[in-house]
Amino acid sequence: MMRFIVRRLLQLIPTLLGLSILLFLWLHRLPGGPETAILGERATPASRAAIRKSMGLDDPLIVQYGRFLKQLLRGDLGNSLNEKRPVLDLFLERFPGTIELTVTAMIIAIGLGIPLGYLAAKRRATWLDHLSVGASLAAVCTPIFFLGYLIKALFAVNLGWFPTFGRQDTTIDATRVTGFYVLDGIMTQEWDAALDAMHHLVLPGLTLASVPLAIIVRMTRASVLEVLGEDYVRTAEAKGLTERRIRGRHVLRNAMLPVVTVIGLLTGGLLSGAVLTETVFAFTGIGQFAAQAIDNRDYPVMMGFILIIAVVYVLVNLIVDISYSLIDPRVRVR
Amino acid sequence: MRAPRLRTALAVSAVAALALTAAGCAASKRDPEAPKKDTLVFGVAGDAKVLDPSFASDGESLRVARQIFETLVQPEEGGAKIVPSLATSYTPDSTGLVWTFKLKSGVKFHDGTDFNADAVCFNFNRWFNYSGLLQSPDVSSYWQDVFGGFAKSESPDLPPSLFKSCAAKGADTAEITITSVTSKFPAALALPSFSMSSPKALKDFEADKVGGTAENITYPKYATSNPVGTGPYKFESWDTTNKVVKLTRNDAYHGNKAKIKNLHFKTISDLAARKQALEAGDIQGYDLVAPADVKPLQDKGFNVLVRPAFNILYLAINQSGNPALAKPEVRQAIAHAINKKNIVDSKYPPGSTVAIEFHPSSLPGYNESVTKYDYDVAKAKSLLAAAGYANGLTLKFHYPTEVTRPYMPAPKDIFELISADLKAAGITVEPIALKWSPDYLNAVTSGKNHDLHLLGWTGDYADAFNFIGTFFSRAKDEWGFNNPALFDQFKKADQEPDVNKRAELYKALNAELLKFLPGVPIAHGPPSLVLAKDVTGVKASPLTDERYATAEFK
Numbered sequence: 001m002m003r004f005i006v007r008r009l010l011q012l013i014p015t016l017l018g019l020s021i022l023l024f025l026w027l028h029r030l031p032g033g034p035e036t037a038i039l040g041e042r043a044t045p046a047s048r049a050a051i052r053k054s055m056g057l058d059d060p061l062i063v064q065y066g067r068f069l070k071q072l073l074r075g076d077l078g079n080s081l082n083e084k085r086p087v088l089d090l091f092l093e094r095f096p097g098t099i100e101l102t103v104t105a106m107i108i109a110i111g112l113g114i115p116l117g118y119l120a121a122k123r124r125a126t127w128l129d130h131l132s133v134g135a136s137l138a139a140v141c142t143p144i145f146f147l148g149y150l151i152k153a154l155f156a157v158n159l160g161w162f163p164t165f166g167r168q169d170t171t172i173d174a175t176r177v178t179g180f181y182v183l184d185g186i187m188t189q190e191w192d193a194a195l196d197a198m199h200h201l202v203l204p205g206l207t208l209a210s211v212p213l214a215i216i217v218r219m220t221r222a223s224v225l226e227v228l229g230e231d232y233v234r235t236a237e238a239k240g241l242t243e244r245r246i247r248g249r250h251v252l253r254n255a256m257l258p259v260v261t262v263i264g265l266l267t268g269g270l271l272s273g274a275v276l277t278e279t280v281f282a283f284t285g286i287g288q289f290a291a292q293a294i295d296n297r298d299y300p301v302m303m304g305f306i307l308i309i310a311v312v313y314v315l316v317n318l319i320v321d322i323s324y325s326l327i328d329p330r331v332r333v334r
Numbered sequence: 335m336r337a338p339r340l341r342t343a344l345a346v347s348a349v350a351a352l353a354l355t356a357a358g359c360a361a362s363k364r365d366p367e368a369p370k371k372d373t374l375v376f377g378v379a380g381d382a383k384v385l386d387p388s389f390a391s392d393g394e395s396l397r398v399a400r401q402i403f404e405t406l407v408q409p410e411e412g413g414a415k416i417v418p419s420l421a422t423s424y425t426p427d428s429t430g431l432v433w434t435f436k437l438k439s440g441v442k443f444h445d446g447t448d449f450n451a452d453a454v455c456f457n458f459n460r461w462f463n464y465s466g467l468l469q470s471p472d473v474s475s476y477w478q479d480v481f482g483g484f485a486k487s488e489s490p491d492l493p494p495s496l497f498k499s500c501a502a503k504g505a506d507t508a509e510i511t512i513t514s515v516t517s518k519f520p521a522a523l524a525l526p527s528f529s530m531s532s533p534k535a536l537k538d539f540e541a542d543k544v545g546g547t548a549e550n551i552t553y554p555k556y557a558t559s560n561p562v563g564t565g566p567y568k569f570e571s572w573d574t575t576n577k578v579v580k581l582t583r584n585d586a587y588h589g590n591k592a593k594i595k596n597l598h599f600k601t602i603s604d605l606a607a608r609k610q611a612l613e614a615g616d617i618q619g620y621d622l623v624a625p626a627d628v629k630p631l632q633d634k635g636f637n638v639l640v641r642p643a644f645n646i647l648y649l650a651i652n653q654s655g656n657p658a659l660a661k662p663e664v665r666q667a668i669a670h671a672i673n674k675k676n677i678v679d680s681k682y683p684p685g686s687t688v689a690i691e692f693h694p695s696s697l698p699g700y701n702e703s704v705t706k707y708d709y710d711v712a713k714a715k716s717l718l719a720a721a722g723y724a725n726g727l728t729l730k731f732h733y734p735t736e737v738t739r740p741y742m743p744a745p746k747d748i749f750e751l752i753s754a755d756l757k758a759a760g761i762t763v764e765p766i767a768l769k770w771s772p773d774y775l776n777a778v779t780s781g782k783n784h785d786l787h788l789l790g791w792t793g794d795y796a797d798a799f800n801f802i803g804t805f806f807s808r809a810k811d812e813w814g815f816n817n818p819a820l821f822d823q824f825k826k827a828d829q830e831p832d833v834n835k836r837a838e839l840y841k842a843l844n845a846e847l848l849k850f851l852p853g854v855p856i857a858h859g860p861p862s863l864v865l866a867k868d869v870t871g872v873k874a875s876p877l878t879d880e881r882y883a884t885a886e887f888k
Binding site: 083084085093094097149152153156157160163164165166167168170171279280281282284288292 | 373375546551552553574575576577578580596598600601602603604606607610611613614615616
């Protein structure tokens with residue numbers, strides 16, 4: 001197992017190296033440059049040229065890339081052009097928000113998706129099945145930012161149940177320990193702050209969960225349907241096993257393998273979804289930060305964000321591979 | 335054994351999902367109509383960059399500065415005319431070079447120190463003696479715009495400084511000497527960038543210790559966490575991660591104290607999200623209301639404050655890229671081809687006006703009798719024919735995407751209307767759509783590849799030079815012409831000490847500009863901000879100089 005994990009982690013190196021080259025070339029092919037982000041709209045062509053020179057933006061690409069790679073190997077993602085601070089620090093400050101949001105979204109997606117998918121399969125062709133299939137189709141088809149506005153319009157503007165933006169009410173002066181606001185509230189026993197942070201997570205969490213929820217429902221349903229038709233399930237039924245035992249030991253367990261794979265892929269994808277969700281909800285995580293960086297042509301932040309997504313994606317998939325062995329004893333990682 | 339574990343995990347997830355929603359609901363019995371009465375949360379589109387106003391040139395930093403700091407003079411409430419603020423009077427000597435500022439007495443900075451003539455001179459001398467990175471245009475932008483250079487300018491590009499000296503004549507009189515007469519002085523002192531900071535705090539928090547490099551400037555404590563002014567609000571905190579600047583009432587304020595105890599500026603970059611936050615009662619106001627939202631918000635009872643238009647949208651014509659555009663007849667043809675009234679009527683909010691020259695009518699120097707280019711397609715065609723383009727002409731037309739500006743609410747729509755007008759007159763356009771910043775701004779303000787483009791300006795202070803001088807007082811890539819006679823005229827007008835004579839010179843300049851026609855002035859659009867139904871007392875300012883100390887909950 002250990003060798004497998006190390007091998008997979010080593011695979012990260014060529015992946016990230018290739019990605020960094022692609023990214024570097026792509027970002028530098030984009031029209032415009034970071035000069036206006038630095039100098040503002042009043043910049044003169046002369047001062048723009050001076051900035052380009054001082055930043056080495058006029059050097060050959062290979063030289064610029066070499067410089068970038070050298071920094072990267074030292075764990076230095078450079079400084080944000082807009083915020084004038086190390087990119088890594090800025091990401092670390094915002095990462096807890098995005099983790100809270102993605103975990104919330106996955107709790108909602110898995111917690112509701114698997115039971116719904118199972119029920120839809122068990123009660124095939126009933127109203128519940130039609131409803132869950134229809135609703136998941138609608139959720140997948142609806143652009144996430146549009147859904148965000150709709151959810152906000154209903155639950156925040158009309159019903160007034162939830163706040164429309166942010167991670168915590170601006171009037172709450174909570175003690176910060178880890179940067180995870182819910183956790184901080186619990187650790188410091190500032191229950192109002194913890195509850196308020198949870199309160200702020202519900203709508204963006206629901207919005208971000210929409211696509212994975214829909215996919216998990218459909219995957220679970222399809223997978224359970226397939227397993228329900230298997231001989232061993234019929235055998236188990238013929239043996240007179242209880243419904244609960246058949247569901248847990250034979251159906252769900254065998255149906256979960258493809259679902260877990262999809263969950264892994266979806267978790268990585270959530271970081272991309274967070275860009276839109278966090279923007280719509282002014283939720284201060286790395287997604288909103290990345291969106292802002294794109295607006296400002298903040299190259300170091302854009303690069304950092306994509307590299308972080310890549311690392312998370314690979315790590316999540318590694319966890320998925322490991323979890324196979326827990327679900328299916330026949331699968332052994334080597 | 336593993337199946338129950340899986341079941342348990344699923345059960346826990348389902349319960350957690352429901353619990354999360356339930357927990358949210360339990361805490362959610364909010365009344366959107368009942369905002370916290372001691373806090374006004376104002377939604378802004380972007381983050382402040384820095385809290386030391388002398389380093390600021392962006393609207394969001396200046397908005398915060400206006401609440402914490404005060405200037406010697408300020409725009410009148412709701413207008414652009416300069417009126418006393420920390421100075422009770424300001425008078426020039428006969429040469430127009432030495433200005434005496436009588437100061438308000440009994441004013442204290444938030445740190446308890448006295449505001450007096452020494453503090454005024456400390457601030458001016460501080461700006462004048464900026465060195466190293468502090469002379470970067472990114473750091474001291476407005477000083478360089480208004481005063482030019484420094485005591486020891488480190489760049490040969492910087493002009494000699496307009497500021498000469500400041501002398502304290504007793505506690506309540508400061509005498510400021512400038513090197514040449516200019517229409518900018520003292521009007522420009524109303525800019526928040528020339529706010530009075532506490533000399534003690536400037537020293538204590540090492541305000542001049544700007545670090546890093548020109549492209550990566552790091553600001554000292556004073557500019558990030560300890561700004562100290564004399565204004566009605568004091569700085570409390572700036573949470574850069576969560577994008578909130580918190581201010582609290584200055585209970586020792588020398589004037590009328592702020593009516594609302596806490597003032598928070600929260601960045602919500604998405605316009606629709608700002609609107610929803612207001613409707614839900616999460617914020618009590620926001621700026622840059624989309625023109626299409628003005629009426630619906632008014633209908634719902636929100637207080638939409640329309641600022642008097644203090645801006646201009648123009649169609650710029652670059653004379654150096656395309657030889658056709660160097661011909662006056664072609665530029666006149668373009669002006670006659672555009673149906674400006676149609677653009678204003680269909681794309682601008684109520685209160686907008688068609689522009690006949692390059693600055694708003696509220697400024698001295700506005701000239702009613704400039705050459706006017708009425709919408710006349712036949713005339714446009716004949717002018718084109720006279721210039722040798724009877725068979726038509728193709729021009730590159732840049733317009734920006736993903737942006738609205740107070741003077742340009744719908745760039746693409748305006749572009750399309752103008753394109754259709756030009757086509758009717760025989761000019762075909764080659765559209766070039768670019769992202770506003772930095773692509774578009776880079777493309778249209780440098781190089782020679784732009785024939786026509788849309789751009790505009792919102793005034794910084796009440797002076798004609800701030801508009802037309804910014805555009806036309808020197809050779810610029812944006813316009814591609816070099817007209818030394820015109821540039822001399824600008825210099826003469828700017829340096830005329832007599833206010834009335836100066837206004838006449840600007841009138842003449844406006845007439846000259848409209849004859850020369852470097853571009854086509856299109857429209858003046860009034861930008862709006864909105865406050866919650868129960869918030870009153872704020873007066874919209876054409877200079878975005880709203881002060882929230884007068885705001886109150888009904």
